[in-house]
Amino acid sequence: EPEVTQTPSHQVTQMGQEVILRCVPISNHLYFYWYRQILGQKVEFLVSFYNNEISEKSEIFDDQFSVERPDGSNFTLKIRSTKLEDSAMYFCLSSDYYNRNSGNTIYFGEGSWLTVV
Amino acid sequence: DQQVKQNSPSLSVQEGRISILNCDYTNSMFDYFLWYKKYPAEGPTFLISISSIKDKNEDGRFTVFLNKSAKHLSLHIVPSQPGDSAVYFCAASEGNQFYFGTGTSLTVIP
Numbered sequence: 475e476p477e478v479t480q481t482p483s484h485q486v487t488q489m490g491q492e493v494i495l496r497c498v499p500i501s502n503h504l505y506f507y508w509y510r511q512i513l514g515q516k517v518e519f520l521v522s523f524y525n526n527e528i529s530e531k532s533e534i535f536d537d538q539f540s541v542e543r544p545d546g547s548n549f550t551l552k553i554r555s556t557k558l559e560d561s562a563m564y565f566c567l568s569s570d571y572y573n574r575n576s577g578n579t580i581y582f583g584e585g586s587w588l589t590v591v
Numbered sequence: 592d593q594q595v596k597q598n599s600p601s602l603s604v605q606e607g608r609i610s611i612l613n614c615d616y617t618n619s620m621f622d623y624f625l626w627y628k629k630y631p632a633e634g635p636t637f638l639i640s641i642s643s644i645k646d647k648n649e650d651g652r653f654t655v656f657l658n659k660s661a662k663h664l665s666l667h668i669v670p671s672q673p674g675d676s677a678v679y680f681c682a683a684s685e686g687n688q689f690y691f692g693t694g695t696s697l698t699v700i701p
Contacts, residue, residue, distance in 0.1 A: 478634075505687050516593070517680065517691040530688060565634060569687060580625065580682070580689060582634040 476500045478568045480583035487590055490555050495586045497549045497566030503581075505569035506549045508541065510534075510562040517565075523549065556590045563587050594618050595683050597692035605700050610668040612695050614681035617662065621683040621690075626655060626666045629678045629694070638679075639666070671699045 479498045487493050499506050508520040521531040521541055528541065540552045553560055566583040596615045604610045612626075622643040627635035641648040641655045641664075648655050654667045664681055678694040 480634075507689070509691070516693040519688070519690070522687060524687070567689075569689075580627075580637065582627070582636070584634040585632075587632075 476581060478566055478581045478583040480564075480566050480586050482586055483584065484587040485589070487556055487588070489558055489590055493553045493556055493560075493588060495551045495553075495564050495566075495588070497551070497568075497583055498547055499549050499566065499568035500570070500581055501547070503568040503570050505529075506543070507567040507569065508551045509565045509567060511565070512559075512562040520551070520564075553588075556588075558590050561588055561590045593693075594621075595681060595690045595692045597679075597681060597695045599695050600693070601696040601698070603698045603700060604671045606673055607670045610666075610671045610675065610697055610699065612666040612668075612679050612681075612697065614664040614666075614692050615662060616664065616683050616690075618683070618685060618690075619659075619662065620685045623684045624655070624657060624664050625682045625684075626653075627680045627682065628675075629680060635680055668697075671697075673699045673701050675699050 481496045506523045509517050511517045519532045521535045522529045523541055538554045543549050563585045565585050568581045594617050625640040626638040628638050629635040639650050639653045639655050641657050646657050652668055656665045668675055676699050678696045680694045681692045682689050
């Protein structure tokens with residue numbers, strides 16, 4: 475079973491600090507996403523990434539957020555100056571969009587818990 | 592605006608009985624639907640999917656039904672087992688964009 479790996483699994487950071495969440499998506503996938511879930515709330519879309527550029531982003535994904543795939547394997551989410559309300563579980567997703575009719579198309583990472591204090 | 596809704600935040604079922612989890616959506620352009628299971632402190636794992644060209648897909652104890660006219664999706668688990676206790680998310684996609692429901696917490700009582 476292919477895996478999406480995320481690091482760190484849990485990070486505590488002070489408000490205003492920069493945070494980088496890392497993801498290694500599945501190697502032959504082309505679409506990558508970041509979603510987050512604030513405790514007790516719905517899963518929220520942040521950004522999708524295709525062909526080394528952002529294809530869509532939500533209102534949440536403001537100038538404090540950025541993504542990149544610096545080396546062709548890691549897919550990172552950077553939050554430049556964290557706020558208390560950024561505390562959430564951040565999920566990296568990897569999608570095999572073009573094989574969508576063969577079953578699963580979305581693979582989730584285990585998530586990174588971010589706690590901003 | 593929530594495009595995918597799971598109106599029941601929780602459900603309790605006796606072991607061996609059927610669990611029915613429901614999901615409603617608003618966008619008629621959604622063409623692919625998936626169900627995920629999530630245990631605490633873990634990422635969601637895939638359960639079953641269905642394309643909009645079908646109305647039913649079955650995989651072992653799990654069956655997903657799609658009613659396009661009602662914009663309604665349901666997941667049936669038969670028979671339910673204690674290990675099925677988890678949060679279940681439905682998801683719908685239009686193109687490469689996915690939308691998730693808020694989840695239903697299923698408890699299977701031994």
